[in-house]
Amino acid sequence: MKFKLFIPILVLCFLSSSCAVIFKGNSSKVDFNSTPAGAQVFVNGNYMGDTPIRLKLESKGNFQIEFRKEGFKTKTFNITNHVGAGWIILDVLFGLLPVIVDAATGAWYELDQSMVNAMLEKKQPRPLSY
Numbered sequence: 001m002k003f004k005l006f007i008p009i010l011v012l013c014f015l016s017s018s019c020a021v022i023f024k025g026n027s028s029k030v031d032f033n034s035t036p037a038g039a040q041v042f043v044n045g046n047y048m049g050d051t052p053i054r055l056k057l058e059s060k061g062n063f064q065i066e067f068r069k070e071g072f073k074t075k076t077f078n079i080t081n082h083v084g085a086g087w088i089i090l091d092v093l094f095g096l097l098p099v100i101v102d103a104a105t106g107a108w109y110e111l112d113q114s115m116v117n118a119m120l121e122k123k124q125p126r127p128l129s130y
Contacts, residue, residue: 072120
């Protein structure tokens with residue numbers, strides 16, 4: 001008797017869940033490196049740590065990344081996202097509810113980059129004025 005209820009409940013749970021939330025989640029890991037190492041990493045203006053560092057970023061966001069190091073020019077990168085077509089196809093195959101869940105949570109978005117490597121340039125000393 002218990003087994004007869006288990007199968008329909010399992011099928012219902014599977015069909016009512018969303019593919020991207022289950023398999024990927026709504027964040028992505030991004031590695032940040034710099035040459036030379038030890039640059040400060042700022043994400044959308046917030047200090048996150050020094051290179052090398054791995055950060056977990058929300059997949060549905062767009063991010064401005066700055067690398068700062070004393071004596072070097074600041075280097076700026078933008079990380080954007082896109083909708084993963086595979087997640088949409090899987091969601092549509094399983095019905096309307098998975099589409100709604102993945103769209104609402106942003107789980108079907110993927111970041112365009114999984115690694116950012118900044119080559120920092122030394123600042124030129126200012127000439128002395130007399």
